Amino acid sequence: MVAKHCTSRTLEASLTMEFKFRWWFARIYPHIIALSLLHAAVPLLSNSIPAWIAYLPSRLALFSLLLRAISFGFYLLDNDSTASHHRRNIGIATFFSTYIALVLQLRHPLVAAGVRRHGRISMRRLLRTILFLDVYIYGSQKDQEKVVEWLRGVHRRVEGTVLRSELVKDDQDAAANAGDLDLIGAKYGFTEDLQIWVLATTAYSYVWYHQYLGRPLSEHRRNEYCSMLMMIAHRLGVPAERLPLSYEAMEELIHQNIARYPCTAGLSEMLAGIEVNIPPLISMVFKHSFLFSQIHDVTVSQSSGFVGRAWFHLLVAAYQFIYDIAPMISVSGIILLMTFLEPKLQATLDQTFCEIGASPDDPRPIEALTNEAGDYTKVLQWFLARGRLSDLDYWVLKRVNRVDLEAPLAITIQFWAAIIRGYYRVTSDAVSGAFADARLRLAERRLANIPADTLPVHMGIVMDGNRRWARVRGMEIIHGHVKGAWKLLEVLGWWMEHHRGNLKYMTFWTFSTDNFNRPESEVNGLMRLLASELGGLLYNSYIHFFKIRVVVIGDRSRLAQSLVDIIEEVECATAKYDSFFWQIAVAYGGQDEIVTSVNATLKANHSSATLAMLSANEISRYTYNGRLGYPRVNIILRTGGDHRTSGFLLWDSQYAELKFSSKLWPEFEESDFVAALVDYSKRDIRLGK
Numbered sequence: 114m115v116a117k118h119c120t121s122r123t124l125e126a127s128l129t130m131e132f133k134f135r136w137w138f139a140r141i142y143p144h145i146i147a148l149s150l151l152h153a154a155v156p157l158l159s160n161s162i163p164a165w166i167a168y169l170p171s172r173l174a175l176f177s178l179l180l181r182a183i184s185f186g187f188y189l190l191d192n193d194s195t196a197s198h199h200r201r202n203i204g205i206a207t208f209f210s211t212y213i214a215l216v217l218q219l220r221h222p223l224v225a226a227g228v229r230r231h232g233r234i235s236m237r238r239l240l241r242t243i244l245f246l247d248v249y250i251y252g253s254q255k256d257q258e259k260v261v262e263w264l265r266g267v268h269r270r271v272e273g274t275v276l277r278s279e280l281v282k283d284d285q286d287a288a289a290n291a292g293d294l295d296l297i298g299a300k301y302g303f304t305e306d307l308q309i310w311v312l313a314t315t316a317y318s319y320v321w322y323h324q325y326l327g328r329p330l331s332e333h334r335r336n337e338y339c340s341m342l343m344m345i346a347h348r349l350g351v352p353a354e355r356l357p358l359s360y361e362a363m364e365e366l367i368h369q370n371i372a373r374y375p376c377t378a379g380l381s382e383m384l385a386g387i388e389v390n391i392p393p394l395i396s397m398v399f400k401h402s403f404l405f406s407q408i409h410d411v412t413v414s415q416s417s418g419f420v421g422r423a424w425f426h427l428l429v430a431a432y433q434f435i436y437d438i439a440p441m442i443s444v445s446g447i448i449l450l451m452t453f454l455e456p457k458l459q460a461t462l463d464q465t466f467c468e469i470g471a472s473p474d475d476p477r478p479i480e481a482l483t484n485e486a487g488d489y490t491k492v493l494q495w496f497l498a499r500g501r502l503s504d505l506d507y508w509v510l511k512r513v514n515r516v517d518l519e520a521p522l523a524i525t526i527q528f529w530a531a532i533i534r535g536y537y538r539v540t541s542d543a544v545s546g547a548f549a550d551a552r553l554r555l556a557e558r559r560l561a562n563i564p565a566d567t568l569p570v571h572m573g574i575v576m577d578g579n580r581r582w583a584r585v586r587g588m589e590i591i592h593g594h595v596k597g598a599w600k601l602l603e604v605l606g607w608w609m610e611h612h613r614g615n616l617k618y619m620t621f622w623t624f625s626t627d628n629f630n631r632p633e634s635e636v637n638g639l640m641r642l643l644a645s646e647l648g649g650l651l652y653n654s655y656i657h658f659f660k661i662r663v664v665v666i667g668d669r670s671r672l673a674q675s676l677v678d679i680i681e682e683v684e685c686a687t688a689k690y691d692s693f694f695w696q697i698a699v700a701y702g703g704q705d706e707i708v709t710s711v712n713a714t715l716k717a718n719h720s721s722a723t724l725a726m727l728s729a730n731e732i733s734r735y736t737y738n739g740r741l742g743y744p745r746v747n748i749i750l751r752t753g754g755d756h757r758t759s760g761f762l763l764w765d766s767q768y769a770e771l772k773f774s775s776k777l778w779p780e781f782e783e784s785d786f787v788a789a790l791v792d793y794s795k796r797d798i799r800l801g802k
């Protein structure tokens with residue numbers, strides 16, 4: 114137990130050997146930082162100062178690494194900690210991914226109902242979740258039991274029934290939220306299902322964060338993290354057989370629920386009300402994040418104009434540089450850093466600690482603490498000055514101590530390695546980004562010199578190469594498709610930028626009838642992806658700003674009803690748009706289309722006696738294009754290196770120009786898209802004359 118009256122000396126005496134070491138190290142830390150900065154300036158100074166001074170900082174840095182190694186040795190010897198190998202898991206990834214997880218959790222209408230009635234998503238909630246994870250992951254078995262108990266206590270009061278007024282305000286709302294209506298009267302609470310959902314989203318978001326915003330985790334680490342979080346559910350009482358113990362099983366659960374509970378207008382409203390204290394750029398990315406589409410939207414909107422793009426590259430490079438350092442910083446370090454950067458957070462943090470420790474029979478002098486808001490050490494002393502410390506208080510205290518001790522330490526250790534890696538990544542990114550920009554500028558200049566009416570009116574794209582893209586990177590196939598879906602949304606932006614008033618129609622082939630023959634897991638994954646991406650189009654700014662009508666073509670009878678419902682919702686929401694026309698081919702086959710068109714022509718003519726009179730013009734009226742009055746396709750572009758159209762728009766592509774790109778679809782660049790337009794305008798199109 115910790116001494117009653119805390120001075121740094123008494124606290125030091127009560128610490129374990131490891132802590133003592135850290136305490137001591139923290140004192141010399143500022144000097145190391147100063148020397149490190151000096152070292153960064155050595156190339157500028159080396160001509161004017163003696164060599165031994167110039168090289169001193171790097172020797173000291175090496176010395177600091179040695180100290181870190183000793184400290185780590187102490188850590189390993191400390192048998193209070195059962196999970197030392199998980200230490201590296203917590204850091205900025207946990208911070209951001211927990212935020213993503215909180216948003217994702219709301220996708221479940223019962224969670225949303227609970228939050229609506231019993232709380233809100235705020236920075237405090239985020240910190241509380243992170244703190245819980247921190248204690249759980251670092252802690253001994255006893256500590257883990259303590260925080261799990263606390264978690265159970267916090268949620269005990271959260272239960273109720275979903276009211277009609279929470280889901281539906283008026284009849285119009287009812288129509289929009291039709292999917293939610295059967296939830297009226299449903300019970301929400303700390304149920305097994307919701308426990309699994311909340312913990313699964315937490316683990317999933319963590320893996321997702323690494324996958325798409327950093328370095329992907331190995332399969333082993335993914336599974337390790339998932340099962341660790343699922344153990345929490347188990348401790349809360351969920352039987353092991355109900356738990357998705359592998360990452361794969363958990364991903365399946367997430368996608369199922371995402372497809373089952375589409376993003377409703379009510380949910381968007383709720384997300385818009387989230388209280389965020391983090392810088393606008395980050396909140397812009399995460400606030401409305403439906404993970405797969407919106408982050409992409411942000412990157413597209415950044416990329417207008419040369420200066421804009423240059424800024425964007427700089428931002429990405431800076432982010433990647435920070436990413437290299439950030440995972441090394443402990444979560445406590447981040448909290449400390451944030452409290453420095455954002456004074457308001459100090460109050461939030463103080464209150465968070467109070468809430469965690471609060472028990473009904475021991476009301477806390479919260480005012481006393483909040484009066485001191487901003488003076489962090491006062492909170493610490495308050496904890497220490499209390500005669501009786503509960504075990505949980507002790508834990509909180511321990512965490513707070515680590516805030517002071519760990520953050521600077523962690524920063525130093527990885528400082529040098531991160532700088533080297535950071536330099537490399539920044540340089541290689543800046544170089545490849547600059548080349549991509551140069552290619553685009555060249556292609557744009559060519560496009561500007563071409564009369565707009567020589568551009569195609571209708572372009573079809575066969576997106577090929579997603580699987581190969583994933584395979585060469587050792588990723589699961591579905592990641593290739595997810596990247597492919599992002600690319601498709603990116604192309605939407607390019608289209609809006611380069612249409613020159615002529616290119617009004619685009620048709621993308623996303624899923625062929627033959628694709629149904631792929632392994633079941635891939636087909637299911639693609640269907641879930643389509644459901645989530647098509648659902649996301651309802652909130653896609655391009656669609657609404659540029660008035661793009663979306664129509665899905667193909668054999669809907671082969672799709673699940675839930676997907677068809679989403680398709681109809683998107684079509685209905687964009688039915689009146691008439692500036693641009695976007696067709697998405699799902700379960701599409703060229704021969705199928707012709708058979709359907711001929712049958713429709715026959716049906717329209719009522720009797721097979723008119724069979725002999727069928728003309729090509731009549732059939733043309735019943736193809737997917739024909740029915741909507743869309744023009745025939747002028748150019749078909751296929752990525753992935755194969756030189757065939759595989760029957761894409763078979764009937765309507767009689768005079769289509771063909772363009773093949775050897776790039777895999779996720780690698781397709783804006784300059785390639787513009788070059789295809791330029792290439793088309795140079796072709797000699799005679800239409801058989």
Ligand SMILES: CC(C)=CCC/C(C)=C/CC/C(C)=C/COP(=O)(O)OP(=O)(O)O
Pocket residue numbers: 576577578579580581582594597598599601602622623624625628639642643646647697753
């Ligand atoms: C927004 C929206 C509607 C998104 C659609 C999702 C999407 C991009 C689907 C494409 C799937 C597909 C079968 C691609 C072909 O690559 P492949 O699997 O044939 O790759 P390979 O040539 O390497 O085998």
